[in-house]
Amino acid sequence: MSIESVKEHLKQWNREQDVMEFDTSSATVELAAETLGVIPARIAKTLSFRGEGDEAILIVAAGDAKVDNKKFRQTFGFKARMLNPDEVLEQTGHAIGGVCPFGLKNDLDVYLDESLKRFITVFPACGSANSAIEVTLEELYTYSSAKGWADVCKGWDEPHESSELAAQAAQGR
Numbered sequence: 001m002s003i004e005s006v007k008e009h010l011k012q013w014n015r016e017q018d019v020m021e022f023d024t025s026s027a028t029v030e031l032a033a034e035t036l037g038v039i040p041a042r043i044a045k046t047l048s049f050r051g052e053g054d055e056a057i058l059i060v061a062a063g064d065a066k067v068d069n070k071k072f073r074q075t076f077g078f079k080a081r082m083l084n085p086d087e088v089l090e091q092t093g094h095a096i097g098g099v100c101p102f103g104l105k106n107d108l109d110v111y112l113d114e115s116l117k118r119f120i121t122v123f124p125a126c127g128s129a130n131s132a133i134e135v136t137l138e139e140l141y142t143y144s145s146a147k148g149w150a151d152v153c154k155g156w157d158e159p160h161e162s163s164e165l166a167a168q169a170a171q172g173r
Contacts, residue, residue: 005103027097101144
């Protein structure tokens with residue numbers, strides 16, 4: 001059902017047919033990257049956090065990024081507390097492994113992390129543990145109704161990694 005809500009959501013932009021469904025799992029960054037034949041950093045993972053009320057806040061980040069608790073608190077004014085799997089499903093309508101910022105059960109605040117800006121296109125999941133879509137950053141921003149860009153992650157901008165990632169991205173890997 002979750003992938004269906006994503007496809008329904010993407011119909012607004014005539015992109016529902018671009019959702020890729022795989023015979024193998026794409027439930028983790030590593031599995032998705034292997035299935036798609038791209039570097040893990042290009043997988044746009046959606047992280048779910050407890051917001052300031054009953055609602056969640058979603059951060060879409062590059063596959064190689066990790067949330068920096070200090071940056072998160074400085075940006076949002078509260079501690080980064082991830083939702084448990086039941087809460088994720090309740091808030092987003094998507095189970096862990098297929099969480100994405102499209103076709104959400106609730107109207108949640110979505111932010112895109114700066115770690116994504118290294119890439120022209122990225123691959124978020126599409127509501128199931130074996131799906132994805134390739135989107136530009138502009139499309140991701142639009143389709144997710146993002147509230148804005150945030151700088152809340154670390155671990156992705158080390159000079160040696162960035163150079164290697166840029167070279168791989170330029171080669172389309």
